[in-house]
Amino acid sequence: MKKIYHMERITAITNARIFDGERVINDQTIVINGASISAVGSAVPAGATLVNAQGATLLPGLIDAHVHTSLDGLRNALAFGVTTELEMLGYWTTQDRKEAAERDDVADFRSAGMGITAPGGHPSELVSGDEDPRADAEHQPAYDDHNFIAPFASTPEEATDFVAKLVANGSDYIKIMIEEGSVFGAPGLPMLNNDTIVAAVRAAHHYGKLAIAHTLTVASTQQAIAAGMDGLAHLFIDRSHTSELVTTIAESGAFVTPCLVLNSSIMGRPATELAADERVSSKMSQTWLDTLRSSFNTFPQGNFDDVLATVAALHKAGVDILVGTDVSPLPLPHLGGLAHGASVHHELQLLVEAGLTPIEALRAATSVPARRFGLTDRGHIAPGARADLLLVDGDPLTNIADTLSIRAVWRRGV
Numbered sequence: 001m002k003k004i005y006h007m008e009r010i011t012a013i014t015n016a017r018i019f020d021g022e023r024v025i026n027d028q029t030i031v032i033n034g035a036s037i038s039a040v041g042s043a044v045p046a047g048a049t050l051v052n053a054q055g056a057t058l059l060p061g062l063i064d065a066h067v068h069t070s071l072d073g074l075r076n077a078l079a080f081g082v083t084t085e086l087e088m089l090g091y092w093t094t095q096d097r098k099e100a101a102e103r104d105d106v107a108d109f110r111s112a113g114m115g116i117t118a119p120g121g122h123p124s125e126l127v128s129g130d131e132d133p134r135a136d137a138e139h140q141p142a143y144d145d146h147n148f149i150a151p152f153a154s155t156p157e158e159a160t161d162f163v164a165k166l167v168a169n170g171s172d173y174i175k176i177m178i179e180e181g182s183v184f185g186a187p188g189l190p191m192l193n194n195d196t197i198v199a200a201v202r203a204a205h206h207y208g209k210l211a212i213a214h215t216l217t218v219a220s221t222q223q224a225i226a227a228g229m230d231g232l233a234h235l236f237i238d239r240s241h242t243s244e245l246v247t248t249i250a251e252s253g254a255f256v257t258p259c260l261v262l263n264s265s266i267m268g269r270p271a272t273e274l275a276a277d278e279r280v281s282s283k284m285s286q287t288w289l290d291t292l293r294s295s296f297n298t299f300p301q302g303n304f305d306d307v308l309a310t311v312a313a314l315h316k317a318g319v320d321i322l323v324g325t326d327v328s329p330l331p332l333p334h335l336g337g338l339a340h341g342a343s344v345h346h347e348l349q350l351l352v353e354a355g356l357t358p359i360e361a362l363r364a365a366t367s368v369p370a371r372r373f374g375l376t377d378r379g380h381i382a383p384g385a386r387a388d389l390l391l392v393d394g395d396p397l398t399n400i401a402d403t404l405s406i407r408a409v410w411r412r413g414v
């Protein structure tokens with residue numbers, strides 16, 4: 001019996017064009033054994049379940065490097081081939097975390113847990129009272145001396161202390177807010193002072209965690225880089241880039257997750273076209289579709305062409321660009337233009353519009369985030385890697401929009 005069960009867990013995908021996370025390889029067959037890829041380019045083992053991928057392209061499961069999520073968000077993400085979401089601020093009860101780890105119908109995730117911000121600072125301005133999850137008694141965060149959107153720090157000592165608490169509560173990396181509010185229509189927001197920011201970065205590094213900054217302006221980006229951040233979870237969008245700033249970012253080694261889909265929404269552009277795509281609308285609830293058709297519209301004076309040019313300049317300078325969306329856990333029209341999973345495909349399209357080749361955009365959603373976040377078991381198609389896979393009709397290496405023509409998704413081999 002045992003042997004038969006084992007045999008049932010072997011799947012061979014044949015005749016596929018394979019993008020392995022870095023490049024298109026010559027092999028056309030992979031073998032999945034249980035939760036992992038056991039072979040690439042080998043003969044098909046006897047008794048394996050066959051998946052003929054003629055006319056299709058096999059990719060590593062996609063990674064969204066900037067989300068705020070929930071079990072529903074993770075389920076929607078997986079339906080779009082996003083097998084890992086990296087949460088940049090959020091909270092999880094032990095029960096929900098356990099459920100997410102056990103279920104096969106939700107994406108895997110990592111989380112910063114709470115972010116570090118100033119009293120009354122970002123993202124308070126985006127969260128109204130009735131959306132505050134503290135209202136839900138069953139979803140109390142694990143930290144009883146800090147509130148959900150108020151893990152406030154005013155001094156270096158408080159920041160150091162808070163990082164220790166986050167790490168003890170399982171934060172996979174540390175998110176630090178540097179946001180003065182102008183692109184969210186709330187200029188003059190309270191901000192962390194520079195010593196506190198520097199202390200938070202130092203504390204993150206003390207625990208071997210990445211320090212990741214929320215910055216959407218040139219000034220906050222300069223501050224983040226000077227403080228030694230490992231990555232920027234956003235792109236500056238208040239002004240066009242200068243070669244000096246691009247060089248500063250490139251020399252720091254920090255990665256950038258531009259979240260073009262968010263920037264587009266902030267500038268008042270709803271994701272109407274995406275929502276009208278049958279490959280999207282067929283997989284999404286009406287509420288999420290309505291959210292996609294809406295937008296933040298808090299900085300309509302921004303110039304999206306400048307934003308695309310900034311991404312092109314950073315990419316050309318050798319900065320690691322990561323696919324991220326900044327989608328919220330719930331469908332809220334005032335945080336619109338974004339949806340779990342679907343927006344990753346939109347981001348890939350916008351990166352290509354910015355000037356990345358399709359293969360460079362696909363790396364930004366697979367091997368690059370895996371490398372930057374130390375996720376050594378994914379982001380690649382190779383023997384031993386997690387069997388997180390996306391099979392799409394057509395050739396997204398030529399036409400990036402083909403990533404939406406989803407034929408199948410595997411998560412941990414299922």
Ligand SMILES: [Zn+2]
Binds near residue numbers: 066
């Ligand atoms: Zn965010």
